[in-house]
Amino acid sequence: MKVVVIGAGPAGLVTAKSLLENADDHYPFDPLILEQEDGIGGTFRYRSYENANMVSSKQLTSFSDFRLPLHHHDHLTLEEYVQYLRDYCSHFRLNDRLHLNSKVVDVSRHPDKGHIVKYVRRDSRGSAWGNETYSIHAAYVAISTGLHVIPSIPAIPGISSHEEDKKECSITEAFHSAEYKSRSQLTGKRVMILGTGETGMDIAYEAVKAGAKEVVLCSRAGFLSFPKLLDGFEFLGLESKSQAGLPLDCLITNLAETAYVHPWVAGSHIRWFISDFVIKRLLWFLTGTQAGCNQWVGELEPERLGRAYVFLNKSQKAMPYINRPYRSRPAFLDYLARYIDPPEDSPPQTNFVIDLAPFPSRFLPDGRAVFPASKRKDYERMKDRDVRPEVLIYATGYQQDFSFLAKDYPTADQANIRNVVKEGDESVAFIGFLRPGVGAIPPIAEMQSLFWISLIKNQVRKPLPPPYYHLLVKEDARIKYGVDHSTYMSTLAKDIGAAPGLWELWWEHGLHVLVCYCFGAAFTTFYRLVGPYKTATAPTIVKTELWETITRRGILGNVVMGVIPMVFYLTLNAVAYLLEIVWVLLGGQVE
Structure with a gap:
């Protein structure tokens, strides 16, 4: 059974590996990976930039059965992650199935069954696509092909006129963040960055370090800032600072958050709302603001402020520079509790400010930015400023391109079975086209590939429960x-x-693994302890690396972030089960 995998980023690689590993006499999967670039890695390689680091931890991002050393730092550089993917290919012998410099140009239905995939290859000089078209019957x-491939550039009035009259316009360069590579592009310039996602935050910080004259960071509707490592809190003079901090994406526990959750509780999303309520109050006590972790503007x-609605922005290096004009907290409260900003490691100007501003509504012919009037704090501060950037960077995200698919094919947004396939068209899968609020795409892609294989083999339980995992x-x-990362992962696993199950874990793997599963996050390895994709390496990984993420919290941390939430949510779910019993006894119907 020939399977064409389009794209050699982490999602494509893990899909090919999963197919190979689960091929059998009835389903002899024979995957082939087509990649238009000259190497693997996708966005992590070809849209990377100087000093870029992962914001998801190695514990969560690594695939279930190919782990990084325990002593390795929590967050990899993009170069380290691409090397991890190369090692993954070598370990699971995927290199022979890679066809690099191969661009898919058409996917259409075969008259009998299956699909015809057509692709072209680069010429011998590697600079242009050849004229010969190759075909595969799959x-x-x-x-x-990834979420982050085709730059999305919004139309802003006035930009085109800049191109027509360079003499008067201050903007000499305008490009998408996909073209940003190093600090040298920003040195000595007045820089404006459109977009406050993680890339926009990174570039703003890099502009400060590059010695930019001015840095203006523009936000559409705000953001929710949290550090990727929870660290640097002080309570009554006692500093919580540990040797390495705690990865944010490793904190949400399984028991009663993703495992043993009543459908009524899951459908109401009450867990998200309660946790948001508690976190906001805790943040106010520790940092003085509820907008984010020490986020003052x-x-x-x-x-829209909470876990249920947005992607957390875990690039926090720029926040000390953004906060400076706005931070306002009585000094005596800092004696009770405070958040210690990360060290600035000697910036060129110690009092430098990154100016936050609304998205410009237009640019005047001389390059001056015009900001739309609002009640936002950043507008009040910037409304009378004469902002004329020399370098304009669109950190405005990406869009997906499915132009190679024939018109009778679905696209990723039409995949209505767990966002992997469209009902009735299960032979075409979209892997890696979801983004978690907190988490990582690669482990999601691994679970999606396993789900797709189960679907092909008719081993998925039916009917599928409702999807309660969307933000x-x-x-x-x-x-x-x-x-929501953990909810989606556990849904696919079920x-x-x-x-x-808890009894199953204790009986087969003992108390150590059971406790780790209850207190741990939704690591993919947990879903390879039992069931159809069980692996011999999973128990060892759980007892060592994943157990370490729990012990690093300490006793107090596990009480606050583990025991208390578990007891509360277990009680909530127990009440829901009792209400269901009463409802049924009174003659009510339960779907």
């Missing part, structure tokens, strides 16, 4: 592919029979 197609609207967005929202 039984299945996995599309893993750029806050989201109240109805809550408005109907007209620009981005609708956000999910669908394929890989979610372990």
Whole structure:
């Protein structure tokens, strides 16, 4: 069964590996990976930049059965992660199945069955695409071309006129963040960055370090800032600073958050709302603000402020420079509790400020930015400023391109079965087209590949329960592919029979693994302890690396972030089960 995997980023690689590993006499999967670039890695390699680091931890991001050394630092550089992917290919013998410099130009239905995948190759000089088209008859197609490929550049009035009159316009360079590579592009310049996602934050910080004259960071509707490593809190003079900090994405526990959750509780998302309520109050006590972790400006609207709605921005290096004009907290409260900003490691100007501003509504012919009037704090500060950037960077995200698919094929946003396939078209899968609010795409892609294989083999439980994992967005929202990482992962695991039961874990693997599963996050390795994708290495990984993420919290940390939430949510779920029993006894129907 020939399977064409389009894309050699982490999603495509893990899909090919999963297919190879689960091939059998009835389903002799024979995957082939087509990649248009000259190497593997996708966005992590070809849209990377100087000093870029992962914001998801190695514990969560690493694939289930190929781990990094225990002593390795928590957050890899992009170069280190690409090397990890190379090692992954070598370990699982994927290199022979890689066709680099091969661009898919057309996918269409075969008259009998399956698909015809057509692709072209670069010429011998590697600079242009050849004229010859190659074809593959495939039984299945996995599309893993990635969320972050085609730059999305919004139209802003006035930009085109700048191109027509360079003499008067201050803007001499305008490019997407995909073209940003090093600090040298920013040195000595007045820089404006459009977008306050993690890339925008990174570039703003890099501009400061490069010695930019001015840095203006523009936000559409705000952001939610949290550090990727929880560290640097002080309570009554006692500093919580540990040797390495605690990765944010390793903190959410399984028991009663993802395992043993009543459908009514899951469907109401009450767990998200309660945790948001508690976190906001805790943040106020520790840092003085509820907008984010020590975030004093750029806050989201109240109805979008929380875990249920947005992607957390875990690039926090720029925050000390952004906060300076706005931070206002009585000094005596800092004696009770405070957040210690990361060290600035000697910036060129110790009092430098990154100016936060609204998205410009237009640019005047001389390059001056015009900001739309609002009640936002950043507008009040910037409304009378004469901002004329020399370098304009669009950190405005990406869009997906499925132009190679024939018109009768679905696209990723039409994949209505767990966001992997469209019902009735299960031979075409979209792997890696979801983004978690807190978490990582590669482990999601691994679980999606296992789900797809189970679906092909008719081993998925049916009917599927409702999807309670999507982040809550408005109907007209620009981005609708956000999910809660742990909820989505556990949902797929339950669908394929890989979610372990507590009794089953204790009986088969003992108390150590059971406790780790209850207190641990939704690591993919947990879903390979039992079930159809069980592996011999999983128990050892759980007892060592994943156990270490729990012990690093300390006793107090595990009480606050583990025991208390578990007891509360277990009680909440128990009440829901009792109410269901009463409802049924009274004659009510339960779906």
